[in-house]
Amino acid sequence: MTERTNSKSNYSRRHALRLMAIGGAAGLIAPNLLGKPAFAQNPPASPTGRVVVGFSQEPTVFNPLMPHTECDDAVHFSVFDALVRMDPKGVLQPNLVVEVPSQDNGGISEDGLLWRIRLRDDVRWHDGQPFTAEDVKFTLELITNPKFRAWRTAGHSLVRDIKVVSPTELTWRMEEAFAPYLSFLAETFMVPKHILEKEADPNAAAFNQAPVGTGAFKWAQRIAGDHIELVANTDYAGEGPYLERLVFKYIPDMTVLYTQFKSGDIDLVDQAFITADNYAEASTLPDRVVMLERGASVESIYLNLEKPQFKDPAVRQALYAAIDRKAILEGLYYGVHNPTETFMPQNSYYYNPNLPAQEFNIERARQILDEAGWVPGADGIRVKDGVRLSFANSTTSGNHLREQTQQFLQQTFAEIGVEMTISNLPAAVMWGDFWLKSQFESAISGVTNVIAGDPDVTNRLHTKAIVAKGGKGSNTGQYSNPEVDALLDKGTRTFDREERRAIYLRVQEIVRQDLPFLPLFAYANVFGRKEGLAGFEANSNTRVASWHAAGWHWKD
Amino acid sequence: MRGFLLNRLSQSLILLLIVSVIGFVVLNLLPGGPLAQFGLDPGMTQDDLDRLKEQLGLNRPLWMQYLDWAWRLLQGDWGNSFRDGAPVLSVIGRHVFATLLLMGTSTAIAIAIGTWIGIRGATHRYSLFDHLATVGAMVALSIPTFWFGLVGIYIFSLKLGWVPAGNMYTIGDGSVLNYLHHLILPSLVLSLVHVAIWSRYMRTSTLDAISQDFVKTARAKGLSERRVIMKHVVGNALLPMITLAGVQLPSILTGALVTETVFTWPGMGRLFLDSLGYSDYPVVMGLLMFSAILVILGNLIADIAVAIVDPRIRLG
Numbered sequence: 017m018t019e020r021t022n023s024k025s026n027y028s029r030r031h032a033l034r035l036m037a038i039g040g041a042a043g044l045i046a047p048n049l050l051g052k053p054a055f056a057q058n059p060p061a062s063p064t065g066r067v068v069v070g071f072s073q074e075p076t077v078f079n080p081l082m083p084h085t086e087c088d089d090a091v092h093f094s095v096f097d098a099l100v101r102m103d104p105k106g107v108l109q110p111n112l113v114v115e116v117p118s119q120d121n122g123g124i125s126e127d128g129l130l131w132r133i134r135l136r137d138d139v140r141w142h143d144g145q146p147f148t149a150e151d152v153k154f155t156l157e158l159i160t161n162p163k164f165r166a167w168r169t170a171g172h173s174l175v176r177d178i179k180v181v182s183p184t185e186l187t188w189r190m191e192e193a194f195a196p197y198l199s200f201l202a203e204t205f206m207v208p209k210h211i212l213e214k215e216a217d218p219n220a221a222a223f224n225q226a227p228v229g230t231g232a233f234k235w236a237q238r239i240a241g242d243h244i245e246l247v248a249n250t251d252y253a254g255e256g257p258y259l260e261r262l263v264f265k266y267i268p269d270m271t272v273l274y275t276q277f278k279s280g281d282i283d284l285v286d287q288a289f290i291t292a293d294n295y296a297e298a299s300t301l302p303d304r305v306v307m308l309e310r311g312a313s314v315e316s317i318y319l320n321l322e323k324p325q326f327k328d329p330a331v332r333q334a335l336y337a338a339i340d341r342k343a344i345l346e347g348l349y350y351g352v353h354n355p356t357e358t359f360m361p362q363n364s365y366y367y368n369p370n371l372p373a374q375e376f377n378i379e380r381a382r383q384i385l386d387e388a389g390w391v392p393g394a395d396g397i398r399v400k401d402g403v404r405l406s407f408a409n410s411t412t413s414g415n416h417l418r419e420q421t422q423q424f425l426q427q428t429f430a431e432i433g434v435e436m437t438i439s440n441l442p443a444a445v446m447w448g449d450f451w452l453k454s455q456f457e458s459a460i461s462g463v464t465n466v467i468a469g470d471p472d473v474t475n476r477l478h479t480k481a482i483v484a485k486g487g488k489g490s491n492t493g494q495y496s497n498p499e500v501d502a503l504l505d506k507g508t509r510t511f512d513r514e515e516r517r518a519i520y521l522r523v524q525e526i527v528r529q530d531l532p533f534l535p536l537f538a539y540a541n542v543f544g545r546k547e548g549l550a551g552f553e554a555n556s557n558t559r560v561a562s563w564h565a566a567g568w569h570w571k572d
Numbered sequence: 573m574r575g576f577l578l579n580r581l582s583q584s585l586i587l588l589l590i591v592s593v594i595g596f597v598v599l600n601l602l603p604g605g606p607l608a609q610f611g612l613d614p615g616m617t618q619d620d621l622d623r624l625k626e627q628l629g630l631n632r633p634l635w636m637q638y639l640d641w642a643w644r645l646l647q648g649d650w651g652n653s654f655r656d657g658a659p660v661l662s663v664i665g666r667h668v669f670a671t672l673l674l675m676g677t678s679t680a681i682a683i684a685i686g687t688w689i690g691i692r693g694a695t696h697r698y699s700l701f702d703h704l705a706t707v708g709a710m711v712a713l714s715i716p717t718f719w720f721g722l723v724g725i726y727i728f729s730l731k732l733g734w735v736p737a738g739n740m741y742t743i744g745d746g747s748v749l750n751y752l753h754h755l756i757l758p759s760l761v762l763s764l765v766h767v768a769i770w771s772r773y774m775r776t777s778t779l780d781a782i783s784q785d786f787v788k789t790a791r792a793k794g795l796s797e798r799r800v801i802m803k804h805v806v807g808n809a810l811l812p813m814i815t816l817a818g819v820q821l822p823s824i825l826t827g828a829l830v831t832e833t834v835f836t837w838p839g840m841g842r843l844f845l846d847s848l849g850y851s852d853y854p855v856v857m858g859l860l861m862f863s864a865i866l867v868i869l870g871n872l873i874a875d876i877a878v879a880i881v882d883p884r885i886r887l888g
Binding site for chain 2: 066068074076077078082083085165166167168169170200203219220224225239240241242243245261263265266267268269271272275276278279281442443444445447448451452463464465466467468475476483488489490
């Protein structure tokens with residue numbers, strides 16, 4: 017395929033997307049119940065107004081390449097740009113690049129090893145300097161600089177021979193084909209070479225306290241322990257910004273976070289959102305929009321498959337059938353979250369909606385165990401080949417909802433002749449070696465399985481990711497299935513989206529059948545914002561609500 | 573006096589050493605550590621965690637980490653926060669004003685009201701006022717402050733709308749009036765407990781003074797009751813309170829842990845809780861040393877003040 021036809025097809029795809037976006041916007045305006053004219057939705061000509069976003073954790077890390085948590089992402093997404101950005105549908109869109117590199121457009125070679133990146137030529141740093149390919153090279157090399165305290169290095173550590181071809185083009189070679197890297201680049205924000213190269217110690221650079229990016233908002237000030245203030249970057253190369261000021265306010269208590277949303281002190285609730293118990297009340301508040309947004313995290317019972325109790329698939333199937341998920345979801349979790357059969361986020365492009373649905377059926381559970389030869393002993397607990405069907409379940413102590421879930425499970429499991437004891441630990445102990453090195457028998461945990469919205473779950477489900485067996489990763493349940501391993505290996509080498517989709521749909525099928533863990537529900541987050549805040553869009557492929565503040569504006 | 577100060581100084585240094593060693597050991601014994609927050613981050617590999625551990629120097633033996641920290645401290649380097657990378661002293665500096673404002677106000681309120689209640693309770697012992705004050709103090713001391721805070725926010729902010737629901741000021745409005753408006757509820761809530769403590773001590777101390785012979789003498793001389801109380805009782809009753817003030821002095825700068833959280837107050841108490849939560853060792857150690865120095869100073873000032881006020885006491 018030639019260059020010309022590629023860019024042409026790319027244009028038409030973008031054109032189609034744009035048409036779809038217009039259709040979507042019209043759809044939003046049509047059911048406008050307040051009767052405001054459609055033009056009220058239009059953003060202002062110049063940035064006006066201010067939005068205060070509430071967080072329950074304080075953003076403190078402003079160098080986007082250093083170790084940070086969710087809340088810091090909000091600052092990074094607003095102040096910086098990445099090469100690509102993951103949209104709410106889980107599709108990568110150009111950010112600093114002209115087009116998302118793919119094998120089709122020649123950005124990635126057929127063997128996946130050679131990458132060519134073409135950049136926009138109209139992007140400037142907040143201090144007026146032009147953004148060029150040198151900055152990209154500097155950023156990627158800084159991440160793997162052994163002196164630098166970098167955040168994630170997965171994928172980056174495979175990059176070799178970065179060559180700047182022109183100010184808007186660069187190439188590199190990958191040590192091995194690694195398709196998830198494209199998604200990882202969506203969370204790799206570009207930092208300015210001309211500022212950071214002068215620093216003797218990048219870990220202690222002044223930049224880290226007052227960042228300079230290319231993003232829609234510029235750094236204004238930070239009042240430590242209280243808030244961070246950003247101002248509009250009127251020279252922003254992309255869409256927006258429409259707000260003059262953007263404030264990230266730290267409110268350390270979840271109850272107070274909600275209270276300040278109620279009182280109107282904050283305009284939008286970001287991480288860790290409105291608590292489920294306040295959802296019903298929040299929905300009734302005047303002038304507020306409260307939405308349930310699907311998250312990426314899945315709550316499951318993890319079974320340590322190396323324990324003799326869990327080696328028999330019949331046990332896992334019986335336990336799964338003995339879980340009254342509806343009662344747990346509605347009785348304990350305020351009906352906020354969603355049932356799921358898979359580890360894949362429900363908003364992912366790679367989510368498999370066609371898996372068999374779990375059914376709560378005590379009779380069936382008993383039958384499965386009977387057929388598999390698990391016979392009740394004198395104490396009513398089933399036994400087979402000298403193995404008693406009894407195990408401990410652990411989670412963070414003090415997490416009341418999980419503790420209630422455990423007690424509930426304990427009762428239904430007892431009805432099928434299974435003994436579950438509860439042995440909870442403080443968070444720091446629970447999620448340390450006890451979890452990572454598979455020292456638990458069974459555990460309840462909420463886990464985000466995918467990284468940066470990419471469907472690759474090698475880290476969670478591949479045999480080589482079992483730390484207890486000398487591997488590297490977080491396969492703490494010690495799941496091992498050669499077919500899944502092969503599919504996962506293939507998935508990391510496959511760049512075509514549809515081919516990848518087929519692979520991960522199949523992985524989900526096998527995992528649903530094997531039941532290495534028993535899914536309880538997929539987390540939903542309770543988002544809340546003032547009714548007048550327009551242009552807001554949730555994106556469960558990112559970790560924050562404030563992933564695209566550039567598009568926000570106040571209605572007239 | 574010089575001997576007293578030298579003696580105190582050497583005692584203080586030993587105390588600081590002990591506090592720092594215990595603090596360092598306990599902090600490091602706590603499970604988790606600064607990298608635990610990344611344990612559930614799917615993108616962080618074990619290699620990443622090991623690398624960061626080494627880069628932060630956390631893979632060294634504990635005694636080596638302690639000596640390194642202590643040696644730097646002696647040279648005036650308090651280290652840098654693991655979270656935002658800023659020097660510890662500047663981190664403390666950014667939070668100290670908020671705490672000083674809140675705790676200073678609430679302590680001033682507490683001393684004024686507490687002293688008055690204490691004196692009146694003692695001079696009108698077993699009166700209705702005394703009973704009410706006693707019961708009130710018990711209630712204030714038994715119920716956690718954060719509960720008062722939440723109830724206060726519910727009634728006065730959400731229901732009545734008189735005061736803001738937390739925060740030190742409205743973002744974008746830095747006027748003195750705005751600060752005062754935000755200060756009312758948290759400082760009153762915090763002063764509740766201090767009024768209770770202060771009034772109980774003051775009552776006991778006043779009763780003690782009233783029963784002294786010199787008061788009987790003053791009364792025998794025919795002085796009015798008011799004059800007896802104001803001139804002979806209160807002055808003597810306040811003496812032990814200087815020591816109490818010395819003990820309370822550090823809290824003016826170290827802050828209130830939970831109340832600052834409830835009222836979204838960006839002070840030292842919250843900084844301590846947050847730093848502990850993130851296992852930000854340099855900041856936690858810095859705050860620990862900062863408080864220890866303040867406690868030592870507070871007691872020292874109280875001792876000197878008592879010696880100055882009370883001619884019977886000589887320092888040596």
